[in-house]
Amino acid sequence: MKLYENVVIGNFLYGLGYSIGISSSERNQLSVINLLQQTPADKELGDMLLEFPGVVRLIEFKNSASSLKKEKKRCDQLTVAIGENDAFKKISREIHWYVETKPFEELCLNNIKPYLDAFSKIPSAHTIESLITEITNSVISPKSTISPIELEAYLALVSKCQGSGSVGTGGLIVSVSKKGIRYVQFADIMELRLQHKDYVMKVEKEFNSIMDKKLEKELKKERALDKEKTLNKGMTL
Structure with a gap:
């Protein structure tokens, strides 16, 4: 049986949306969900870039039955680019994740690790369910100490070592509240606007x-x- 990446991604997003929805039902929730698979930004960054106030996650999804040579090369390139920069290592292991699935008839083995450790022998850090729970908890109670400038610098590094360094992809901010769902567009997903408190306050107001x-x-x-x-x-x- 082959479990295609887009099937995993679709169900991951459904599960994440449901999990965050029931956990934040009493307040407005701003988010930016960028599904980049098979877009020009896929080569620059990865399959998915998630952004919430105080939380960023860059995720690459893979099926273990597919050829992983290109992904291993990308991982090696990023490792070399980071080098001995401990600050970037910390950022990477917090926000940048690798999700590899290997389905069987009765269960699905997961290889879910920080991207830098994707092809190491360390055990999987998560199942799909526990990764969703971890992201949900981070969204509801943000504890990251990484600054917006550091986050943007890391994404720029990923983009430069995997591509041209120019993403040029716009996005939508989604507001979910008791009043319903609303959207507003912005020009560049690399700006990480929801990491800037003044901008979040402005958006929530207007x-x-x-x-x-x-x-x-x-x-x-x-x-x-x-x-x-x-x-x-x-x-x-």
Whole structure:
């Protein structure tokens, strides 16, 4: 039997959404769910980039029956790029995960480890269920001490050692509350906006559907200002 990666990913997202939903039913929950599999950003980062206020997870899904040569090479490249940088090692083992499944008729063996340890002989750190529980607990009670700047620097390192260093993929912020589900778009998933408290407060205050013209106009202005700042930095350099 072959358990395709997209089947695992789909059920993982369903389970994660349900788990977080029942655990945070009394408050608004902001999230960014980036399924990057088979997109240009897949080669730069991985299959999935999850973001919640105070929490980031980059996850690569694999079926053990598939060829793992390319993934081993990517893991080796990242290991070399990190080198003896203990700060990046800590960040990597907290946010960057490898999920490999090997199905049988009655059970599914999991190889779920920090990405740096993906092909080591250390035992699996999780099952799919316990990984979902760990992420849910982190979302409900964030305890990470990694700064937004450090998170963005790590993702940039991953992107550079696995690809061109330019992701260029937009995303959607999802707000789930008793009022329903609402979305707003943003320009670059590498910005990790939900790690910045001021931005989260602004979104929670002003959040509305992307069909809301007023909010859309404000976001366009903000993107224009960000672009202008980037151009000014480039000219300064």
